[in-house]
Amino acid sequence: xxxFYMLIAISIIGLGIGIAAVFYGDMLKxxxxxxxxxxxxxxxxxxxxxxxxxxxxxxxxxxxPVSGVIKKVYVRSGDKIEKxxxxxxxxxxxxxxxxVVVNAEIEAAKAKLTSAKHHFKLIENFKKxxxxxxxxxxxxxxxxxxxxxxxxxxxxxxxxxxxxxxxKLYRIHSPIDGIVLKSEISxxxxxxxxxxxxxxxxxxxxxxxxINEYDISKFKPGTKAVAVMRGxxxxxxxxxxxxxxxxxxxxxxxxxxxxxxxDTRVLQVMYAVQRTNTFPLYVGxxxxxxxxxxxxxx
Numbered sequence: 497x498x499x500f501y502m503l504i505a506i507s508i509i510g511l512g513i514g515i516a517a518v519f520y521g522d523m524l525k526x527x528x529x530x531x532x533x534x535x536x537x538x539x540x541x542x543x544x545x546x547x548x549x550x551x552x553x554x555x556x557x558x559x560x561p562v563s564g565v566i567k568k569v570y571v572r573s574g575d576k577i578e579k580x581x582x583x584x585x586x587x588x589x590x591x592x593x594x595x596v597v598v599n600a601e602i603e604a605a606k607a608k609l610t611s612a613k614h615h616f617k618l619i620e621n622f623k624k625x626x627x628x629x630x631x632x633x634x635x636x637x638x639x640x641x642x643x644x645x646x647x648x649x650x651x652x653x654x655x656x657x658x659x660x661x662x663x664k665l666y667r668i669h670s671p672i673d674g675i676v677l678k679s680e681i682s683x684x685x686x687x688x689x690x691x692x693x694x695x696x697x698x699x700x701x702x703x704x705x706x707i708n709e710y711d712i713s714k715f716k717p718g719t720k721a722v723a724v725m726r727g728x729x730x731x732x733x734x735x736x737x738x739x740x741x742x743x744x745x746x747x748x749x750x751x752x753x754x755x756x757x758x759d760t761r762v763l764q765v766m767y768a769v770q771r772t773n774t775f776p777l778y779v780g781x782x783x784x785x786x787x788x789x790x791x792x793x794x
Contacts, residue, residue, distance in 0.1 A: 538722040538732065539788045543711040545762075547723055547783040548704045549769070551697025553672055555779060558583060558694040561665045566685045573679045577696065581670045584681060584694070588666040591659060598656045605649040612638075612645035674698040677779050701777055703735060703769045705785045706762035709744060714789045721767055723783040725775065733775045735767035735785065 564586035571583050619638040623630040680693040687693075703723060707715055721735040741764040767785075771777045 538786050539720070541789045542786045543707060543714050543789055545705040545707045545711075545765075545785045545787065547706075547767070547785040549701055549777050549779050549781045549783065550704055551674065551677065551779055552700040552702050552768075553674060553698040555677060556672070556696050557692035558668060558670075558696060559691065560586065560668055560687060560689050562586065562662075563687060563689045564588075564666065566681055566683055566687050568683055569679070569681055571676050571679060573676055575676045575679075576699075577670045577674060577676060579670055579673050583668045583670055584687075585668070586666040586687060588663055591663055591666070595656065595659050595663075598652060598659060602649070602652040602656060605645070605652045609642075609645040609649045612642040616642040670696060672696065672698060697779060701769050701771060701779070702738065703767045703783060703785065705765045705767060705787070706747065707765060707787070708747075709761045709763070712744070712763050715763065715765070715787065716790050717765075719790070720788040722786050723767075723769060724786070726782060726784060731775055733769060733772070735769055738766040738768055740765050 567585045567587045569584045571577060571581070577583070616638040619630055619635055623635055674697050676694070677697050678693075678695040681687060685693075705721070717740050718737050721737065722732050723735055725731040744761045744763050747760050747762045765787075769777065
């Protein structure tokens, strides 16, 4: 009998432990995430927009008039460059082999021209000394051969000059002073003439701010604007108004907020921004931008 009651007691204790474990597992555990820091608003009356950092010269995707295999790369991401700096070379083996053939054609045309010139000079001298010894037909034939040989020689030189100009297209140089923003090219890669694997820009930066179409009526060009760094709300900097792009476009820069509409259009405004030790900036980085509205001035 005692054994029966002991089994019942053990069962009740086990059931209690099980129920406690279930309730404990369902209890809400404290989150390990850090709360997003609040932003101290710079103006009493403002409109907010998303800013994207870009180079002052725009982000220039380096292209090429020709496509081909990359032979050698001279720069990498982050390198400072000067206007005219060699960025990379394409394989020009085929063109150089054509150049060898054209050089041979020039030598052949030159020899033909020299022979035709000597023959024409001989006929011309005979005609001067004894006009009856050289008929008009022979004179004209010698003169025609000389002019034909000269044209062939000039044409061969022109082909060589054209090849040399083409060879220059296989060496890609920087069009500006600036920095290599992104380089994804390497020797042996195939470079397409419309590739965007090498992007350069000026060291100075701009912010392209997208203003929601519902706030366009509140925006006034030239008013004060402040940019706040994401992840560090205490870091902020003043922006300098440059110009407004008078063409409203579909919204493409999304913030990820649950209340954000993706079917709206935006007005894009350009501002200049300064990079500092406490406000480091990188091309492509997003900033939260606050623009003062005219109501604040009243």
